[in-house]
Amino acid sequence: MSRFLKKLTFLFIFPLLLFFACLEVMLRNIPNDYSFKRKWLDTNAKQIKLLVLGSSTGYYGVNPNFLSGKAFNAAHVYQNPKYDLFILEKFISSFDSLQYIILPVTYHSFFYSLETSEENWRTKNYYIHYGMKGNRFDPKLNLAFYDHSLLSILKRTFRYYIKGQDEINCNAPGFGTSYLLERRLPNWEGEGEIKAKVHSALFNQEDYSENLMMLERMAGLCKERRIKLIMVFAPAWDTYIEHIDTELLKLDLLKCEEISRKYGNVSFVNMLNDRRFTNDDFYDVNHLNEFGSKKFTLAIDSIMNSYPLTD
Amino acid sequence: MNFTSLTFLIFFALFFLIYWFIANRSLEMQNLFILLAGYVFYAWADYRLLSYLICVSALNFFLGIFIEQSQSSKRRRMFVGIGLLQGIGGLFIFKYLNFFIDSLKDAFSSLGIQLSFQTLNIVAPVGISFFTFRTISYLLDIDKGKIKAARDWVIFFNYVSFFPCVLSGPIDRAKNFIPQLANPRVFNYQQAVDGLRQILWGLFKKIVIADSCAQLTNLIFDQYQTLPASTLVVGPLLFTFQIYADFSGYSDIAIGLANLLGFRVTKNFAFPLFSQNIAEFWRRWHISLTSWLTEYVFTPLSIAFRDYGQWGLILSILINFLIIGIWHGPNWTYFLYGFVHGCFFIPLILRGTIGKSAKIAKGKMLPSFAEIMNVFMTMSLVMLTFILFRSENISDAYHYYGRLFSSSFFTVPIIPNGRNIILSVLPFLSIMLFVEWLQREKDHGLQIDGISYSFVRWVIYYSVFLSILQFNNEDIQFIYYKY
Numbered sequence: 066m067s068r069f070l071k072k073l074t075f076l077f078i079f080p081l082l083l084f085f086a087c088l089e090v091m092l093r094n095i096p097n098d099y100s101f102k103r104k105w106l107d108t109n110a111k112q113i114k115l116l117v118l119g120s121s122t123g124y125y126g127v128n129p130n131f132l133s134g135k136a137f138n139a140a141h142v143y144q145n146p147k148y149d150l151f152i153l154e155k156f157i158s159s160f161d162s163l164q165y166i167i168l169p170v171t172y173h174s175f176f177y178s179l180e181t182s183e184e185n186w187r188t189k190n191y192y193i194h195y196g197m198k199g200n201r202f203d204p205k206l207n208l209a210f211y212d213h214s215l216l217s218i219l220k221r222t223f224r225y226y227i228k229g230q231d232e233i234n235c236n237a238p239g240f241g242t243s244y245l246l247e248r249r250l251p252n253w254e255g256e257g258e259i260k261a262k263v264h265s266a267l268f269n270q271e272d273y274s275e276n277l278m279m280l281e282r283m284a285g286l287c288k289e290r291r292i293k294l295i296m297v298f299a300p301a302w303d304t305y306i307e308h309i310d311t312e313l314l315k316l317d318l319l320k321c322e323e324i325s326r327k328y329g330n331v332s333f334v335n336m337l338n339d340r341r342f343t344n345d346d347f348y349d350v351n352h353l354n355e356f357g358s359k360k361f362t363l364a365i366d367s368i369m370n371s372y373p374l375t376d
Numbered sequence: 377m378n379f380t381s382l383t384f385l386i387f388f389a390l391f392f393l394i395y396w397f398i399a400n401r402s403l404e405m406q407n408l409f410i411l412l413a414g415y416v417f418y419a420w421a422d423y424r425l426l427s428y429l430i431c432v433s434a435l436n437f438f439l440g441i442f443i444e445q446s447q448s449s450k451r452r453r454m455f456v457g458i459g460l461l462q463g464i465g466g467l468f469i470f471k472y473l474n475f476f477i478d479s480l481k482d483a484f485s486s487l488g489i490q491l492s493f494q495t496l497n498i499v500a501p502v503g504i505s506f507f508t509f510r511t512i513s514y515l516l517d518i519d520k521g522k523i524k525a526a527r528d529w530v531i532f533f534n535y536v537s538f539f540p541c542v543l544s545g546p547i548d549r550a551k552n553f554i555p556q557l558a559n560p561r562v563f564n565y566q567q568a569v570d571g572l573r574q575i576l577w578g579l580f581k582k583i584v585i586a587d588s589c590a591q592l593t594n595l596i597f598d599q600y601q602t603l604p605a606s607t608l609v610v611g612p613l614l615f616t617f618q619i620y621a622d623f624s625g626y627s628d629i630a631i632g633l634a635n636l637l638g639f640r641v642t643k644n645f646a647f648p649l650f651s652q653n654i655a656e657f658w659r660r661w662h663i664s665l666t667s668w669l670t671e672y673v674f675t676p677l678s679i680a681f682r683d684y685g686q687w688g689l690i691l692s693i694l695i696n697f698l699i700i701g702i703w704h705g706p707n708w709t710y711f712l713y714g715f716v717h718g719c720f721f722i723p724l725i726l727r728g729t730i731g732k733s734a735k736i737a738k739g740k741m742l743p744s745f746a747e748i749m750n751v752f753m754t755m756s757l758v759m760l761t762f763i764l765f766r767s768e769n770i771s772d773a774y775h776y777y778g779r780l781f782s783s784s785f786f787t788v789p790i791i792p793n794g795r796n797i798i799l800s801v802l803p804f805l806s807i808m809l810f811v812e813w814l815q816r817e818k819d820h821g822l823q824i825d826g827i828s829y830s831f832v833r834w835v836i837y838y839s840v841f842l843s844i845l846q847f848n849n850e851d852i853q854f855i856y857y858k859y
Binding site: 211214 | 382396563572847
């Protein structure tokens with residue numbers, strides 16, 4: 066028995082543990098959007114006047130460089146209200162100057178929970194980089210290498226430690242910079258039907274209610290702190306809009322308006338079908354490119370200025 | 377708790393250390409510890425029906441004793457009958473009752489009569505098909521005088537719910553397993569090392585091959601109505617590899633785990649992809665189920681029908697395979713799958729070649745052309761029947777076959793979003809087939825104790841392990857978990 070355990074431990078378990086421990090440390094130290102935004106907020110939260118939250122629509126859609134006042138984009142891909150609320154609550158005591166929160170909303174923003182979505186691997190970023198509290202024994206939440214193929218992990222470490230390429234894909238105020246017009250796929254318009262159907266299929270009543278509850282908690286917290294919450298239904302391309310479930314869309318709009326009415330500090334603007342956004346403004350059917358995001362941000366800026374702060 | 381999950385790894389590592397270092401002070405303590413661990417493992421999968429497993433174990437434990445103690449054959453038959461009623465009845469209620477009600481309603485509805493029966497909202501206990509077969513064979517063996525009834529309830533309860541095998545087999549017979557539980561276990565280095573190797577090989581087959589193939593077969597079977605026949609032929613081909621790698625992978629892990637605990641569990645697969653005829657395929661595929669049915673169904677039936685000559689044998693085979701088919705689940709596709717496989721035996725019975733088996737490429741590195749053709753024909757038939765097995769219903773299977781045998785067979789296959797998966801899995805699939813071919817005389821693919829250089833063995837272990845890590849993206853449940 067002792068021979069078996071010794072061999073197993075020294076020739077297999079120890080080398081592997083060492084290997085994975087090294088990988089874990091190396092992976093955690095590769096700067097990414099989450100670690101970058103966490104660090105930025107740690108040091109600059111006191112100064113910002115505007116905060117952008119939300120999912121990829123916010124991340125790629127609102128460029129704080131075009132907003133009047135010091136702003137930061139804390140949106141992340143697939144970030145739903147649960148994580149928006151987490152970021153807000155985490156830094157609320159530091160947000161001394163915060164006056165506005167901009168929350169771009171999409172057709173499927175409230176349909177899913179990140180934990181059960183296909184992008185659930187992103188949850189660990191909130192635990193590892195933002196210090197979210199959760200099950201300490203769940204490897205999915207606590208280990209950076211978990212749930213990724215070995216080759217992809219090795220590629221990432223090689224890219225950073227050998228080639229010096231980090232994983233930060235946003236600019237200094239947190240805006241995602243990789244959705245460029247020149248990178249747009251040639252048949253992007255054709256994806257509208259499939260994407261709309263995929264997004265409709267994400268709808269889950271429990272998740273929907275949970276997300277709305279989180280949104281209401283955000284609205285309540287903002288009211289308490291005299292922060293104006295501006296929810297903007299982001300523009301999407303015609304081939305996408307044509308195929309979304311109209312009943313679900315109605316429900317979305319109804320709920321957003323309801324929250325807006327219920328909390329005096331919340332405004333809701335629907336720009337889903339906004340004709341100012343043309344073909345050249347989109348990266349894909351439900352995301353804007355660098356030109357569209359500029360237009361979108363400026364539109365938000367003017368909306369913001371038309372909603373002065375009230376008590 | 378999936379065998380491929382980190383949770384199971386931690387569970388088993390803790391169990392292993394306590395089992396060999398603390399619980400080994402007495403056999404009773406060790407057996408009780410396996411039982412408790414087994415129940416934790418089972419409850420993890422389905423805690424609601426753990427009580428069913430315990431009740432089934434208790435009932436069959438007492439029935440075994442009553443059968444043995446009965447003086448009159450009438451009383452014995454009565455106790456055996458109660459056991460069979462519980463076993464088959466439990467299976468029927470949990471797995472087949474709703475299917476039966478639906479089929480009955482459909483049949484009457486086609487005659488214009490609407491029945492108002494409602495299907496029941498019941499959940500089948502996980503592994504019910506496996507542990508029920510264990511208890512049935514136990515009672516029948518006592519009745520036939522082949523074994524003595526277990527007097528130690530912990531031993532018997534362990535036989536029913538031994539955790540490496542409780543969910544998806546192998547279905548061990550009491551005469552093989554109960555004596556092992558009754559005897560003190562001594563740690564055997566070679567057995568433990570071989571167990572680890574077999575676990576590693578099982579994980580490789582499950583994670584690298586089966587789960588990767590699953591991504592493609594799911595794509596093809598889900599979208600078969602829009603794909604050309606040249607692509608549809610890829611579906612059953614990959615599904616054959618998927619189900620083999622999935623189920624034999626599970627069996628390898630279960631057998632390997634048992635080896636680590638000092639048990640020898642029945643072999644379940646013997647490289648069936650190299651079978652030269654359908655009879656040989658079934659001698660190599662899901663061995664513990666087929667041998668169980670041969671002993672308790674086919675043999676009694678063929679004796680009962682012996683006066684009818686070859687036709688009696690054909691009838692026995694057909695009934696046997698209908699049971700194999702329907703054992704997989706309440707669906708006409710499985711029924712038809714079993715029936716078709718039974719029909720494949722008819723030419724073998726008529727030619728008198730059913731029992732003949734010649735080892736492929738015996739003593740040679742490569743098979744002959746005739747052997748290659750035999751394997752090709754056998755596996756083509758198996759593959760075609762897997763369309764039935766994989767389809768949701770008969771209608772889907774029918775349309776799949778319809779599209780498969782169409783002129784688009786001669787076009788270039790289109791695999792939606794699957795090119796990268798194919799390119800990544802193909803080298804590993806070739807490695808699996810190559811290794812299994814080389815190891816076809818052994819118990820499993822990684823039985824490499826013949827390699828004298830330990831460095832080479834460790835390189836092989838690490839290569840297999842790293843390839844598992846490469847493909848280990850998410851926990852995907854084993855296919856046979858649902859049976």
